[in-house]
Amino acid sequence: MNAGLHVTQNSAYSVHELDSPNGQVIREYAAPSGKIFAVTWHGSWAPDLRHLLGSHFAEFQQALQSSNGRAAHGPLFVEQGNLVVELGGHMRDFVGRAYLSDQLPAGVRAEEIR
Amino acid sequence: MKPRRILVWLALLLTAGIVASCGGGSSHSNSMQPIVTSGSNVQTVTVNAGPANNYANGLFTTVTVCVPSTSTCQDISGVLVDTGSYGLRLLTSAGGGALTLSLPAQTSGSDQVGECAAFVSGYTWGSVNLADIKVSGEQASNVPVQVIDPTFAAVPADCKDGGVPADDSLQMLGANGILGVGPYAQDCGTACTQTGAANPALYYGCNGSSCQVIAESLTQQVQNPVALFATDNNGVIIELPAVSSPQPSLTGSIVFGIGTQSNNSVGSASVFPLNSSGEFSTTFNGQTYPGFVDSGSNAYFFLDAAATGLTVCSDNSGFYCPGSPTNFSATTFSSATKTNVSFTVSSADSLFSNQADFVFNTLGGPNAGTFDWGLPFFFGRNVYTAIESRTTPVGSGPFWAY
Numbered sequence: 001m002n003a004g005l006h007v008t009q010n011s012a013y014s015v016h017e018l019d020s021p022n023g024q025v026i027r028e029y030a031a032p033s034g035k036i037f038a039v040t041w042h043g044s045w046a047p048d049l050r051h052l053l054g055s056h057f058a059e060f061q062q063a064l065q066s067s068n069g070r071a072a073h074g075p076l077f078v079e080q081g082n083l084v085v086e087l088g089g090h091m092r093d094f095v096g097r098a099y100l101s102d103q104l105p106a107g108v109r110a111e112e113i114r
Numbered sequence: 115m116k117p118r119r120i121l122v123w124l125a126l127l128l129t130a131g132i133v134a135s136c137g138g139g140s141s142h143s144n145s146m147q148p149i150v151t152s153g154s155n156v157q158t159v160t161v162n163a164g165p166a167n168n169y170a171n172g173l174f175t176t177v178t179v180c181v182p183s184t185s186t187c188q189d190i191s192g193v194l195v196d197t198g199s200y201g202l203r204l205l206t207s208a209g210g211g212a213l214t215l216s217l218p219a220q221t222s223g224s225d226q227v228g229e230c231a232a233f234v235s236g237y238t239w240g241s242v243n244l245a246d247i248k249v250s251g252e253q254a255s256n257v258p259v260q261v262i263d264p265t266f267a268a269v270p271a272d273c274k275d276g277g278v279p280a281d282d283s284l285q286m287l288g289a290n291g292i293l294g295v296g297p298y299a300q301d302c303g304t305a306c307t308q309t310g311a312a313n314p315a316l317y318y319g320c321n322g323s324s325c326q327v328i329a330e331s332l333t334q335q336v337q338n339p340v341a342l343f344a345t346d347n348n349g350v351i352i353e354l355p356a357v358s359s360p361q362p363s364l365t366g367s368i369v370f371g372i373g374t375q376s377n378n379s380v381g382s383a384s385v386f387p388l389n390s391s392g393e394f395s396t397t398f399n400g401q402t403y404p405g406f407v408d409s410g411s412n413a414y415f416f417l418d419a420a421a422t423g424l425t426v427c428s429d430n431s432g433f434y435c436p437g438s439p440t441n442f443s444a445t446t447f448s449s450a451t452k453t454n455v456s457f458t459v460s461s462a463d464s465l466f467s468n469q470a471d472f473v474f475n476t477l478g479g480p481n482a483g484t485f486d487w488g489l490p491f492f493f494g495r496n497v498y499t500a501i502e503s504r505t506t507p508v509g510s511g512p513f514w515a516y
Contacts, residue, residue, distance in 0.1 A: 020311075021310075021311035021312050022305060022311065022312055022313070022314045023305070023312075044303075044305065044314065045232065045305075045314035045315075045316075046232030046234075046237070046276045046278075047276065047277075048272075048275045048276065049275065049276055049277030049278075050274075050275040050277060051275065053277070057277060060277060061277060064278070064279060070168055070169075070170045070430075070462075070466055071168075071170075071288070071432065072235070072412065072413065072415070072430070072432025072433055072479050073169075073172075073235065073288070073410065073411060073412040074234065074235065074408070074410075074411035074412060074413065074415045074432075074479065074481070074486055074488055075234055075235070075411075075415050075432075075479070075480070075481040075484070075486060076234060076235040076278070076432070077426065077431050077432060077479070077480045077481075077482075078431065079431060086480075086481075086482045087234050087235065087278070088234060088415075088481050088482070088483070088484050088486070089234055089484075090198040090199070090233075090234060090296075090392070090406060090408055090410075090411075090486075091198060091199040091200060091231070091232070091233060091294070091296070091301060092200070092298060092301070092302075092303065092392055093391045093392050093393065093406075094232070094234065095404075095483075095484065097482070110420075111420065111421075114483065
């Protein structure tokens, strides 16, 4: 991917920010071990979740199929085991994040992942 | 003299009908909010179960589509009125929808143009076709629309990789179509006119079942039909009465144009300009979050369990299920304009327990880090949505006012 990359770091994790050619900003959160435990996205276009969720993509899609009853039309909140995926925004502005709740480094709260 | 007398009578009738007074009629709110019920720029809208008979807080209307420049037309009822998207999309009968009229295809060279339109929780796939669109007395001619059709060319990988489901059936879409009347004139904008990696891959040229991303000019993109009306083309007002408890249905109006007629002036409404993301801000418990107003979202979707103290429903993670109704207050703001909004959230499980109800003023759900002021926000509040670059007596769009 032809993207700009910026890295910021604190004691608990480092954030890799990628600015993609179509204007999407993607942030990967990596633990000191190097393991990615969260990813966020914001841009005018829908995210490529197959790419962003990697090996967790199938898990996410399975969780979607299990919902029933009167549907929420708007954002999407999926919690499947330790995987949390949140899709928000509207046409021409998409925002969201995914994280593994059991992989957050000690002392890191989900609210920090933006 | 006789013709003149008839004209005078007509003028009186029109004047009387423009604003339903608070003294009579049933289409006004408890807070005496006036709701326009007649005029050539006024169309009835209804919140009800919709054509799939399962939609909570779905705002529907009827749209007439015609083969361009002909009187070959079809009325499509059960079309969702959505201020959070842009352009008309209709589900074909092949997908269980109402559209049977054959509309001419838009082409790119020898290919037929297809589109993958992404919504947050689903996508629509199908061809781009041309139609004359009629709603109330307004008409837009030769408009690119999306025909949602599961039998059109194979869905491109880029479209599926979004991971959200295809809204390609009546059951999934819950509507016969979507009338996108939000604050933009096209569903993509300049990005889709570009080639290469900057193109977000919404538009495709399809040869048989095989589709490739194409650059699509602004005028060829699926268009907000309001922007193409001859008059009253700078935005819309959604006018719905206040709701105090769950009910089966609710009737109101969509009024076309802002400050273009005697029945669509902004009056004392506060004007909120949008930022480059098409949003404004909302302050809640001392924190500021991005926010937006969207008739196509069916609840107050805001923040999360930690920030609100509300539990997410165990059987439906899209909604909140607090133990008892919970009151909230937030401030919506943009530039110098600020307005307090009070609202209540109660358990979706208990709201949905009466199968006959489809209008819910206290339906809420999670939306981490953001406020999505969905349809309940519109109850008892006339909400103006002005289109980008269009002028109105209170400034240029894009803005919301209420």
